[in-house]
Amino acid sequence: MSIKTIALAAATVAALGSAASAESYFELGDNLDAGSVLELGLVRADADGVVEIYTSNAGDLGTLIGTETVHAGANSDVRVNVGSAPQQDVIALLKVNGQVVAQHDYDVVR
Numbered sequence: 001m002s003i004k005t006i007a008l009a010a011a012t013v014a015a016l017g018s019a020a021s022a023e024s025y026f027e028l029g030d031n032l033d034a035g036s037v038l039e040l041g042l043v044r045a046d047a048d049g050v051v052e053i054y055t056s057n058a059g060d061l062g063t064l065i066g067t068e069t070v071h072a073g074a075n076s077d078v079r080v081n082v083g084s085a086p087q088q089d090v091i092a093l094l095k096v097n098g099q100v101v102a103q104h105d106y107d108v109v110r
Contacts, residue, residue: 024049024094024101034085034110038066040078040092047072049096053080056089056105070094085110 028041043051048071055062066082082090086108094102 024096026092026094026102026104028104030105030107031109032090032106034108036082036084038080038082038086038090038106040080041076043070043075043078043094043102045070045072045075045094045096046101047096049094049101051078051080052093052095053082054091054093055086056091059105061091061093062088065090 023044024046025044026040026042027044028039032038032040038053040051048069051068051070052064053066054064065086066080068078068080070078080092087110089108090106092104092106093100
């Protein structure tokens with residue numbers, strides 16, 4: 001093997017290792033109670049970021065209806081004010097540095 005091949009293999013392993021260790025997620029299940037404040041429960045972020053709540057249009061992002069800042073690590077009891085109770089399901093995005101690092105589709109229980 002050449003040095004270039006070894007270096008490329010090492011870089012690939014390092015990149016895959018860091019991607020596999022990503023720990024940003026929404027812990028709560030698939031249902032949210034309808035209300036002007038949506039309670040997402042625990043949200044884990046690799047770095048400071050923001051949770052954005054969008055209406056769901058057949059599984060696609062609709063209108064942005066609320067945001068909430070989160071910090072690196074575990075954020076318990078995350079609540080997002082959406083103004084009025086959504087009349088449809090919603091999609092939550094967790095963004096860090098403007099990049100989506102986690103997404104969760106929720107069924108809004110009315």
